[in-house]
Amino acid sequence: MTDSSLPPLDLSPEFVEAARTSKAWPFEEARKLVKRVEKRDPSQPVLFETGYGPSGLPHIGTFGEVARTTMVRTAFRLLTEDKIPTRLLCFSDDMDGMRKIPENVPDRAALEPYLQMPLTVVPNPFGGEHKSFGDHNNAMLRRFLDTFGFDYEFASATEYYKSGKFDEILLTAVAKYKELMAVMLPTLGEERQATYSPFLPISPISGRVLYVPMKDVNGKDGTITFEDEDGSDVTLPVTGGNVKLQWKPDFGARWAALDVDFEMFGKDHGPNMPLYDKISKVLGAKPPEHFVYELFLADDGSKISKSKGNGLSIDEWLTYAPTESLALYMFQKPKTAKKLYFEVIPKAVDEYFTFAQKYADMPVEQKLQNPAWHIHSGAVPAIDMPVPFAMLLNLVSASNAENKDVLWAFITRYAPGVTADTHPHLDALVGYAIRYFDDFVKPNKSFKTPDEVELDALKTLDVSLAALPADADGAVIQDAVLDVARQIERYQDPKKKSPDGGPGVSVAWFSALYQLLLGQEKGPRFGSFVALYGIAETRALIAKALAGAHTA
């Protein structure tokens, strides 16, 4: 991944000008960055970082963090007319010890001997090409990010530690051990204070990451001395991957070592921010600009927890809606706790397409406020979306559309000239709508078991449909359906009149059809439904109802 894969940005003067005062939050953040680097050598890249704890799978928060960071990055590029290079580093803490065995791995017992060892030492429980569990998770992360086309560079903590990229900062940390401790100790409880160490040696004996007190810290030699697992004192150089830093110092040290300019994180890190900053300063760096975003809540306002299974996973979202809709959700109000549950999806989808459609006609100031600009890193595609997603979801259940063709038939009727070929984005939404139908509408269908009268009625209807030409239109079919009901007392309605003056047909007839054939209380206009759905297919529904197959 290089800069060249970033989309080109419209850098015309009115855009740059508008960016300077734009209220959109990515610009607010980016302006802080501009100030930060204005006196700096402009050839030095501005580094954006996101962190990743590799003990779990990438999730919706991972997406949000990278997407939002990219939005700030794009805003920064526009503000600086793309004259200052930018990088986005996704840093994986894969040298952390495996503190517990994840739930979602095969043969958990096999991992037991590797507890507390760096994740890049733990064998990969999934087997396959990746050497370690850490490598596997890293690969998952990269595949995940690549799916969305993010521009980023991947970094592995293990690689950075072992290759010596952190040696200099580690030596500084040893030299400033006392200052580091002075920062850390007041934040800890008494018990923890007694054993705390910013350095976590990797035991040469067991290979585990040790949380042990330091017996000696030698700034001159760059070594630490501690009691290893067999009780003997061991002295190790802090460099070369022998020792890693404990979480909080690790954060600050990484910032200092890499000259990170910007990093955002969730509210759970918020209170630690000043601490990270202090560490970073002790180690001689200017801490990056940061941005604290809110966490998501489940629909009842409780926090999302994977074990509870509340809330919504990224897979669930992307099963029913395009990525852009999720990106929109991430763009909107990053600082307020938003509820994340299924019902927000259709709204996000429709809003996204509305924003994307309006984009071209907006004045520049509004373009930069338009979420679509941020979602697409400035390159907003031209989109025509004649049918809202919310309508598709209604339509899909109203029309019993089990496949795209049926749904498309209804759509083309509603919006003549609109087809899958002319509107590929809509076609994608149609696909999502069908999944929604399969997963939410279908399972909730409840078919009525036909009684005597209904059995007879269905048989008659079947015969009558069979007599129609295959290409009969909706009106003809509707008449045939009504004719069937006219002969049945239950479905006669004296208040209405048939064309020949006899009693009309009651709505009960159609309700019965929906309940018997579609498993729904309500349904489409029956004649036009059959025309679109197919006479043969409708007769198949009837056959099923007659056989009692629906209720089984």
Place this chain on the structure above:
RNA sequence: GAGCCGAUAGCUCAGCUGGUAGAGCAACUGACUUUUAAUCAGUAGGUCCAGGGUUCGAACCCCUGUCGGCUCACCA
């Protein structure tokens, strides 16, 4: 206990730099349908949490309070 966020129509939320309150859904009415879905047109609905301040003017800015939520206090 500390920090952050929120409180606007029945529900979910918009309200950008202060200028007579908006949308979607729900409700109701009607149109199209010889009857049913979608659709379309329309109607109704709000002391903008409370109190004070700044202002010609506050949902918006400042202060105080009330209520709700989340995060952190061990670990990443």
